[in-house]
Amino acid sequence: MRIKLLNYGLFQVGWLACVVGAAGGYPQAGVLAVAVIAALHLTLAARASRELAVLAACALLGGAFDSIVLATGWVIYPNGEWIPGAAPYWIIAMWVLFGSTLNLSMGWLRGRPWVSALLGAIGAPLSYLGGARLGAMTLVEPVAAMTLLAVGWAAMLPVLVRLASRLDGFLTDARPAYVLTGWRHG
Numbered sequence: 416m417r418i419k420l421l422n423y424g425l426f427q428v429g430w431l432a433c434v435v436g437a438a439g440g441y442p443q444a445g446v447l448a449v450a451v452i453a454a455l456h457l458t459l460a461a462r463a464s465r466e467l468a469v470l471a472a473c474a475l476l477g478g479a480f481d482s483i484v485l486a487t488g489w490v491i492y493p494n495g496e497w498i499p500g501a502a503p504y505w506i507i508a509m510w511v512l513f514g515s516t517l518n519l520s521m522g523w524l525r526g527r528p529w530v531s532a533l534l535g536a537i538g539a540p541l542s543y544l545g546g547a548r549l550g551a552m553t554l555v556e557p558v559a560a561m562t563l564l565a566v567g568w569a570a571m572l573p574v575l576v577r578l579a580s581r582l583d584g585f586l587t588d589a590r591p592a593y594v595l596t597g598w599r600h601g
Contacts, residue, residue: 423520425455434545440493446505460584461585470515477506481507481510482501485502487563489560490543490560491555492506493553518584519585529573540564540565
């Protein structure tokens, strides 16, 4: 249980670092925080390569999705552009950060695709709204942007949860790796 709480807490710290950093004109600060969190995540995993695949899949799928959102013109990011027309690098870092939760603090979503879809449809747009309110982005067309985010996340989250469960780098045989690494479970 402790590793799940640690994972949840680090996600919150990483999210805040990315959003506040981007809002303040220092998006690289959030990326650095995510790099440290991801390194710790991979260090704690029994099969780091499997968890790395989860993080990479989230970065690729999420980066593509947020690039589509950006292309609509409904969302504007003031900084962090690295490739014209692509989602800012700090948003992609946030997808990596999110990927780190799928086999730990969000592991309860396994086998619950409808719950995953509902959580994606509600939670993700609220997260983007929070980012906008903190100044990390502008929702030019808020209703259209929130609708697209809700639909996209409702479709993606169940897929990502299933992928993460298949690649779970925290399982060794039938036992969670964090039991073996000294972190208490349950």
